[in-house]
Amino acid sequence: MEINQPRIRSLMRQASRVEEAGKRAAAEQLYRQILDEAPETEEAWLGLGRMAVDPAAQAEAYERALELNPENKEAKVGLADLRGEPVPDAWRKEVEAARLPEPEPVVNKEVVAATATAVAPTDDHTEAYEFFCYRHPDRGTSLRCYNCHNPICASCTNKTSVGYLCPDCKRDLEDKFFNASATDYIIAALVSLPLSLIAGYLVWRLGGGFFFIFIMIFIGGAVGGLIGRLTKKAIGGRRGRYLPHLVLVMMVVGVVIPGLPILLMALAGSGGALFAFITPAVYLFVAGGSAFYWMK
Ligand SMILES: [Zn+2]
Ligand SMILES: [Zn+2]
Incomplete structure (x- = not known):
């Protein structure tokens, strides 16, 4: 039977795709929707006959298809199968041949x-x-x-x-x-800056021994996580697109300010200070990453 309405044709395509994907309940629902709008759609009654979960509904669907077209072989075979009646092999072959996947364009x-x-x-x-x-x-x-x-x-x-x-x-x-307000940004700065300054001060105090560089990998993560979590808590857990960046900047400031004397000495060429930068750098890298993560 020719289906003339574009909408029904589109729904039929959708239904047969869903049917081929093995989504039985969804296919049944689509065929029912089609039949609500166009009860004369023989193909949809056949689809409902195949896909209805309730066997009584399957039988009824095949009967409706037969009312529309008493010669419909698929409906005859479907009904006979449901009732456990024998069917001529030729009919079954005919139905199978008709149901071979149509060369419908595969639409990507x-x-x-x-x-x-x-x-x-x-x-x-x-x-x-x-x-x-x-x-x-x-x-x-x-x-x-x-x-x-x-x-x-x-x-x-x-x-x-x-x-x-x-x-x-x-x-x-x-x-x-992103539900943070401007006030949240101010609070985040006010909370994370002092914490970062304390952490930065302690990091410079540690100095640059290999041992400290090594443990900084672990301590840095914990300290950064703490700064991130405390800041996040202070702003009620809200998220801001640039809040992680803000806290990261505060942490950089927290390291730079206590280290200014050493930084200035290094710039002045007093030398020998390079080693002192390794621990703060490792701290900033690990702790900054951790705080950034917690602020997201
Ligand atoms: Zn568009
Ligand atoms: Zn939308």
Whole structure:
């Protein structure tokens, strides 16, 4: 039977794809949706006959297909199988032959979407697309935002680990994610600077022995983690896009200020101080990384 409405045709394609993927419940739901809108769709009754989870619903679907077309072999075979009745082998072969995967073009979603931006879709092109981008109504696409389910074209997608996100949802999620206020930035600076200064002072006091360089790898991580966590706690656990950077800067300042005399001496060429820089450098590297991580 010829299916004339583009929407039903598109839904049928979707349903058969879901069916081929073995998602039975989803396929049943799609076929039911099609039949709600177009109860005369013989193919959809057959699909429901194959996919309905309840055998009674399967039988009813095949019966409806037979009402529409009393010669429908697949419905006859399906019904006979459900009732445990014998079926002529020839019928079964005929049904199998008809159900051999149609040479339906394998549509790579990303390729389709990419083409959508490059080629203005004509009527022929739109055939390949299921939806149109909600921000660019002239661009056909088969992509949807995983959050709001609106169709989006390739140039509107933001790829995330869970799927494509539309620009609106991306901004919403970022606003929700970065919830720190300007006050939080000030508090973070006021908390992390004194802590960093104390840690920096102690690091310079340690000096540059190999032993201290070695233990700094461990102590640095712990100290940086502590500074990060205390700062995070002081701002109520809120996140800011640049809060980790701010704390990192405070930690650099915390090392530089107590070390100024030594730094100035080194700059003045008093020499011999190079070794003294190794421990603070290792501290800054390890502790800074740790604090940055905790501030994220
Ligand atoms: Zn969205
Ligand atoms: Zn778009």
